[in-house]
Amino acid sequence: EKAFKCGDCGKSFHWNSHLERHRRIHTGEKPFECRECGKSFSWSSHLDRHRRIHGGAQIYRCHECGKSFSWSSHLDRHRRIHGGEKPFRCGKCGKSFSQSSHLERH
Numbered sequence: 001e002k003a004f005k006c007g008d009c010g011k012s013f014h015w016n017s018h019l020e021r022h023r024r025i026h027t028g029e030k031p032f033e034c035r036e037c038g039k040s041f042s043w044s045s046h047l048d049r050h051r052r053i054h055g056g057a058q059i060y061r062c063h064e065c066g067k068s069f070s071w072s073s074h075l076d077r078h079r080r081i082h083g084g085e086k087p088f089r090c091g092k093c094g095k096s097f098s099q100s101s102h103l104e105r106h
Contacts, residue, residue: 002012004019008026013019021043024030030040032047036054041047052059052070060075061068064082069075077099080086086096088103097103 002014004013004016005011006013006019006022006026008023011022013022024042028042030042032041032044033039034041034047034050034054036051039050041050059068059070060072062075062078062082064079067078069078080098086098088097088100089095090097090103090106095106097106
């Protein structure tokens with residue numbers, strides 16, 4: 001039995017600490033602040049992820065060319081260069097692009 005229930009949405013938790021963490025969704029509380037820029041986050045994991053932009057951590061590496069990225073999504077986007085993948089197609093002329101921003105600029 002989950003003994004701790006959220007009064008706002010009814011979701012239940014086994015531990016009060018998990019309920020308290022969940023409540024931030026409803027309250028908007030953001031107790032984790034970045035020392036570099038002052039931006040705040042509801043969860044410590046989101047602050048940890050954010051800190052990469054300041055530290056320059058390059059933890060996602062392309063096996064094709066060795067280029068590194070801070071975000072896995074940026075590596076995924078980069079890989080399209082090597083594979084020739086162009087998933088964004090213009091509905092008017094049919095030209096395809098590797099990035100949505102390139103299609104929008106077109």
